[in-house]
Amino acid sequence: MFPTPIQKRPRAAQITYQTLVPLALILWLLPLLAVGLFSIRPLSDFTNGNYWGMPSSFEFFTNYGKVFFESDMPRYLLNSLLITVPTVIGAVALSCMTGFALGIYRFRGNLLIFFMFIAGNFVPFQILMVPVRDLTVNMGLYDTKIGLVLFHIAFQTGFCTLFMRNFIRALPYELIEAARVEGIAEWRIFWYIVLPLMRPAIAALAVLIFTFIWNDYFWAVVLTQGPDAQPVTAGITSFNSQFVAQYHLMSAGSIVAALPPVIMFFAMQKHFIAGLTLGAVK
């Protein structure tokens, strides 16, 4: 068998492996652990330069309590949710349809349109920063959640279409033809045949887009300001006041802000099913 299982390698190799793996793991998780540790320190630890030692006192409840009850964090979290969820729904729904159209129908310009969807992904968004800001200002959408949502949907649909179109292309085409011969209308084919088979793709894409949008900082800063519309990624910086950086609260806020994508992943996990089309053909 290749590669040789670690149990069957020489003892020296096993020991090296067993020491290096935990080491690599710790190294990998170090930033996260540091943030976790920071989030339970009192502010005084930072002023005294005690970054890496034992916390002088454990302030888990104080810090997280402050984040939830004495700051704008809940507001920012809600904003994030109100931005991310509509974006996920919008981008996934749109790309299901574009993917179906581009994956199933053979028409002139199909590839051209498909390439344009892909090409959109290659435009660096730093270039778009100023025009998009001007656009939202002119449309009266600057510093609104809806403006951010619309922009995110427009920007994510390109990638989503690429993903969905390729997934639909991989479905057995006979299924579509069989349905057509059976007299099932095209939109019903989409709804009753293709959509159920796309469940794993929809789940995967939803998690991916949710994480993208939830973690977006760039556009949040460019298109919004203040607790009315800003999502949590941008909102965390409000713990940095003019004279004091409240690292302990920023850390606690960051941990809180990082949780929803993780929860999303586990919530969607049962939909990641391989072989949904098993038994369709042959």
Add this chain to the structure above:
Amino acid sequence: MTALTLTNVNKSFGEVHVLKDINIEVEEGEFVVFVGPSGCGKSTLLRVIAGLEDATSGEVHIGGDLVNNTPPSKRGIAMVFQSYALYPHLNVFKNMSLALKQEKQSKAVINERVAKASKMLNLEDYLERYPSELSGGQRQRVAIGRAIVREPKLFLFDEPLSNLDAALRMNTRLEIANLHDTLAASMIYVTHDQTEAMTLADKIVVLRDGRVEQIGSPMELYNNPVNQFVAGFLGSPAMNFMPAGFVSEGDPRTIGVRPEDLRLQDDGGLSATVQHVEHLGGDTNVIAEAKGTQITARLFGQHAINQGQTVTLGYAPERAYYFDKEGHRV
């Protein structure tokens, strides 16, 4: 009334001319088999009839109506795909009833038709199962059931047995034959297997390179092939062809003799060296070589013939077929 009429149907994919002037008539209740080697255009022809491909020119009439511009769903046909194409997320009952539901049939009608079809196909115990939980033969029957419940004017089968193993293939073949008798529906069946064609068909259409070579009943084609291709395609083992000048010097004709028409004789025939013997019990197939040509003889019963042995083969001249240089029968 004819169930299907094809008039001068042509189909090209870009530069490639796949179907060339196809003219076929299928009578009401007839079982017609399109047969030909792979790549001859038989599946494309079926797809043109189904409406999944458009004919480049020519007319397709189903049940007397011109359907060139009618979508597949409105043609009154049902198609069984080679790969079954079952909806994997629906159980057997829903697979069979989906189309009826779309037609807005009442629940009673749906239940009745599905019950009837599943009884006919022995699927009653599997209605709750999903396609992935079925064997190949059962999936094939579901695919057929899905066609039956719609009570179409015309059934189209696209190599439905090619994914089944030999024993199952024979059973399913019988089932399809029975089905044709029970439903008395018009059926078109595409296959590359000449045995399926011979056993199932009322009428066989032999296709080669997008052209109809010959149309007729199985025995007509077997006994009266118009050319060397049809003669060689039907029958197993295939007809022996002895090139020009093989039997008598200067004869420009190719001589075809069916393996079962060859017999062993003591003298005055073809002298051939045995290369291989297939003992089938009921028959013995002798594959021998004479003057660089391989000849297969199918002898009735069991014969003690050894490899390397020289045998003399003869045939009755009236059982031979003669073909000219172009392969036409003369």
